[in-house]
Amino acid sequence: MRFPTSLALLTVPLLLATSGCFAGEQAAEGSSSDRVKIAMLQPPRFGLTPFSDDAFKLSRWATAETLVTLDADGNALPGLATDWTRTSDTAWELTVREGVKFHDGSDLTADAVVNTLTRAGKASPKPRILDGVQLTAQAAGNKVTVTTATPDPLVPQRLSSPQLAILAPGAYAEDGKVNPVGTGSGPFVLVKVGGTSTATLDRFDGYWGERAKAAGLDVSFVPDGTARAASVRTGEAHIAETVPVSQAALLDPALLTEVPMPRTNTLYLNTRGGPMADPAARAAVRAAVDAEEIVKGVYEGRADVAKGLLGPALPWTVGEREPLADRTAPGAANGASITIGTFTDRAELPEVASIVQQRLEDAGFTVKQDVREYAHIEQDALAGKFDVFILSRATVLDSGDPVAYLRSDFTCGGSFNISGLCDPAVDAAVQAAEGAEAGPERRAAILAAEAAVLRTDAGVPLLHERVIQADAANVVDSAKDPRERALVTSATHIR
Incomplete structure (x- = not known):
């Protein structure tokens, strides 16, 4: 098993046979041996407009590029912009x-x-990265001035979002539609989209950077996980993304890479009322649950035991996080009745709930479960109807920065504050992180805010998920990216 040192998906039903529907039989250019065949999980949902989540496909195919890129720590690097300067607040x-x-x-x-x-x-709707952001741009020579309504130290990171990829002016129609076919700037040109089944890309020999080694890409959308995993085994694909844990054991371990994801499974404990309003009771829950047992038993070892809310998909957290002191001592459960809520959309979570229930009962709590589809449980979770809610939550979105997650989930005015936490120390720490400049200062402030949340035990992190990518033995230099922005690069090819 290979583990990269650096560097939320919803399955859309698609009428494909179980064996999958694969591209590549009539490649536009190059012999089949020069082209990379890719099996992807999700078909396009929004016509591949870059202002939607489909933008990440354009980025992963190396056809659309952004002004700025990010390194593994979320620092801004040159892309279609060579440099930038903050000229005012x-x-x-x-x-x-x-x-x-x-x-x-x-x-x-x-x-x-x-x-x-x-x-x-x-x-309409706006790209997610611009939610709550008023941004204007003005050109002068080869310079662009980007202005925001309020001070924003993360403008360069925002401009790295695939949803702000720069396309040729001809891509944009007067009615607001955007056509990425033949209008990007990356090493591969998108030449054809076969609805929700396939996409074809050819090498762009006029690329400004390193010329692509592969003649092109033949992409197939294969929502069925069994078919997607089998495609590498049968030779129908060279690269398969998001291989289910249940299928990984059927593939040669040498072909698999487990990529840490910025996604944490967390126990959200209800601080509004009931037993979990007592900090000592929350501490008792934290002490009772064995995250390693869940990683081994439910995830078959294919996840990372959480050391904090933020995981190894942000590598800097591993080396810069300080041991947490001043934690509340666990109290006695005394038979307190609590309800655990979770949802079935992520297959592992009901199993996690059963293990958590067993451990809390061992600790002296009286426990019952309420498990539903997410669409039918979210509002109750946000309304504080559960003492414990188990959630798989993305901690980093488009900007590569987790502050928005900390604010939404753990501050008094947070829009996704399932725990109902309202702690002045947490709010102050998150506010300090929001205003910190990108780089070491901001990373330190983020970890201080994380520590403030953890001291309350309103969120008890269990594990950080990984995504499994399968590469055929003859694939060279595919990308393994926890932010799911890159899958192939100019260097990717078949030997």
């Missing part, structure tokens, strides 16, 4: 890379950048 000036051609032959210019950013700001 609310303004940033970026230099547009020269010599870049879009796939339609037009040039990357500052005006093209402004066109994309302006349309993104007016899109």
